[in-house]
Amino acid sequence: DGGITQSPKYLFRKEGQNVTLSCEQNLNHDAMYWYRQDPGQGLRLIYYSQIVNDFQKGDIAEGYSVSREKKESFPLTVTSAQKNPTAFYLCASSIGTTSEQYFGPGTRLTVT
């Protein structure tokens, strides 16, 4: 079955620690995205990648980093520089930049 997987589903970390969220897709999509969603809020774009070895900052990239070494994978690292990292993180992919995006199940990160 084709789709997007994110792991883990829930993640708990202490303040000051970096943490990496996994996102894998087997849809053969070129573009991948990371969004952050806070309770009761909409989506905010963190980073996106249109092609392997290239990525662009979104609206709220500060305190986050990404890599795109393989077409299938787009991990997100939440660094200790991110002031308020507790949130629901969603990964998505699409065929092209204006195409429909398909979303993974999300990772709920709690930092205390």
Add this chain to the structure above:
Amino acid sequence: ELKVEQNPLFLSMQEGKNYTIYCNYSTTSDRLYWYRQDPGKSLESLFVLLSNGAVKQEGRLMASLDTKARLSTLHITAAVHDLSATYFCAVPYYGGSQGNLIFGKGTKLSVKP
């Protein structure tokens, strides 16, 4: 810069009633997407509207797109509790650094008996 506005942001309906959610956007676009999000879950695709005048229907939901008016509507017919969710529209942005789809803030729909 592309702005996408949904209204209302909150909607409380009674079962059996009809209502429409509106999605306006500020610059030209040839397509629009609707998504549904259940509480605590991810987004799932509802409708893909690819041209002016496009209309899609699934069950009690019908979506339409008017690219000249820069407006899409999501019409709910005879609402049922299972439709309670947050609905997002998204519009492609063809330039700049905003990313590729611009999402509205979402309309949280609550259907009550």
